[in-house]
Amino acid sequence: MLFRFALSSLKSRRKSVLLTFLSLLISISVLLSVEHIRSQAEQSFSRTVSGVDLIVGAPSGQLNLLLYSVFRMGSPTNSISYSSYDMLQNHAQVAWAVPIALGDAHRGYRVLGTSPDYFTHFHYGNKQPLVFSSGGAFAQPLEAVIGADVAKKLGYQVGDDIVISHGVGAVSFKNHDDAPFTITGILAPTGTPVDKTVHVSLQGIEAMHMPAKALRQYLSASSETQLNLKPKQISAVLVGLNNKFATFTLQRQLNNYKGDRLMAILPGVALAQLWQMMASVENILMAISGLVMLSSLFGLSTMLLASMQQREQEIAVLRILGASSLTLLMLIVVEALIITLSACLASLLLTFGLFTLFSDTLANHYGLFISANVLSPTNAVLLAGVVVASLLTSLIPAIDAYRNGLHARL
C-alpha cells in the first residue's frame, strides 16, 4: 500500500518527476560509461601486445612509436633502413625480429607490411598467438591476411581481391589499382587493433608503389626474384629476445647504434606510461561525473522538498488516518527509491545500448575495444553507492515530512 501510494503520488506529479528521472538517468549513465570505458580501456590497452620485448623504430617519442606500431594510430614520423632490420635479425641476443611497414590503407583500415613471421611471433592478451579462422599466411607478394573486423565489416572471404590506397585516410585519391591483393587468410577475433588491420608482405608494399611498367616486369619475374625484393626502408621492428635480462643492454646498444638512427622501447613500459597519462584524465572525468551525480541527487531532493508544500494537506489526512510520522518519512524515502532505482535500471539499458551501437566507432577511431556488458562488479558497486546516496539525500525532504507530520493539524 505504501508503495502504491508513493507510485500514485509520483504519477500525480509526473512532470517534475520525469525531469528528475531524466537528470538522474543522464548522470548515472555518465558515471557508468566513464567507469566502464576506464576499466575496458585499461584491459584492451594492456592486452594489445604481448611477447614482444622491444619495439625498434626511428627516434621520436616512445608513445608515438608505441601508438603507430601497435595501436595503428598516428603515423611514423621517420623510417629506419632495412639494413637495421638485417642487423637485428643477425644479432646474437635476438630470437626473432619482425619488420613492419605502415602508411597505406584499405577503405579506412590500416595496411601493415610485414613478414609471415608476424603471425607466429606477435602475441596479444595473455601470450595468446594469432589464429586463422580461415585460410593461412600470405606466401606471394600480392597476397593479404585480414583481421576479423575487416572481414566482417566489408564482407570479405578468402580468395577475394582488394585494392589498397595510398595514405591512411578512409577516402583516398590514389589507389594502387594495378596491384590488387588476394586474401589468403582471415584471423580470428582478438579484441585488439589486429582485427582492424590488413596484413601484406613487405614485398607487396614495395611492389604496389612501383610504376606500372616496373610492376609488370616484377610480376612476370620468377617467384624467387619476387621474394628477394627488399624495401629500402621500414617503419619499425618488433623484437623478441633469447634472454629477457639482455633487454636493457640491447636497448642501450640500439639507442647508440652508429649505422642508423634507432630508438628501442619496452612495450610494457610505454604502455604503463600511456596508461599513467590516461589515468589523470580519467580521474578528472570520474570526479566530474561524480559531481554531476551529486547535483542530480540534490535535484531529486529539491523536487521532493518542493512537493512538501503542496502536500501539507495530504500529510494532515494521512496523520488523521493513523499514519505515524515515521510512515510519512518512509513514504518520501520510498518515492526517492522508486525514482532512483528506475533511473539506475534505465541507465544500464541506455549505456548497454549505446556501447552496442558505438563499439565499432570507438574501436576504429580510438583503438578502444569496449564490450557492451556494462554491469561489471565495479559498476554494480557504483550503482549501490548511487542508491545509498539517494537514500541519504532523500532524508532531507523526508525529515521535513516527518516534522510536518508532527505539526499537522486538522
Place this chain on the structure above:
Amino acid sequence: MTAKIPPSSPTQVICVEHLEYAYNKQAPSFVLPKWQIEKGQRIFLHGPSGAGKTTLLNLLAGILVPQQGTIHLLDKPFSTCRDSQRDKLRAQHIGVVFQQFNLIAHLSVLDNIRLAAYFAKQGKQADEHAFDLLHKLQLPDYIASQPASSLSIGQQQRVAIARALINAPELLLVDEPTSALDANARDAFMSLLLNLCEAHNTTVIFVSHDPQLASYFSQKVALQELVTIKEPNHVV
C-alpha cells in the same frame, strides 16, 4: 488493577480530566476540567470561532497532546501513551471528517478508503465493506475507481464518511462538514451521516457554528460552558 485505572466505566468512549493545553508559553491555555462521553451519544458542539473548537478536536484525535491532564479513549490512556500507540489507537477507533479536502486527490475513491483500512491493519474484507458503505451513502459502484479529484464536493464528503467509518470506529469526529455544501446537499448529507452512525451505534462529536444543524441532534454542548481560556500568567 482497578485501583490504577481512572474511574471510568467501559461504556465511556472519551474521558477527559484536568486537561490543559497551550500552543506555546505565550499563548493562552485551553482548560477543560472534565468531560465524559458515553457510548452512542451524538453531540452537537457549537461555539464562536476562537473558542477552541479545532483545538479540542485535535486533542480528541490525539494529534495534539495536552501538557496537563489526561484523555482516555475506551478506558485506555490515550494522551499519555507512546506516539506510535496513539497513532494505532487513532487508526482503529477514531474516524474523522473535515470541512473539505478530506481525500487524497491522486488516489482513486476505493484506494482512499483502503488507505484508512491499511493503517488500521484491516485485511482484504475492507473492500467488501467499502462497497457496502458506498451503497449506503448512495454512491454508484463505478465511482470507486474514479480519482478522488474528479468528484463533486458533495460526493467527496460522502466518500469521506465512508472512509471515516470503514474501520467501524467507536468515535466519529466531524468538523463543519457541510460548510461547502448547499442546503439540499447539506440535508441529504446530514441524514445519511446520522442514519449510518445510528446503525453502527457510533458515538459522534459534531462541531459546527451553524445553528441550523443543531436540530439534527438531541444533545447540544456549548464550548464556552465546557472550556475556559486562561491567559498566560506573564503577559509582557
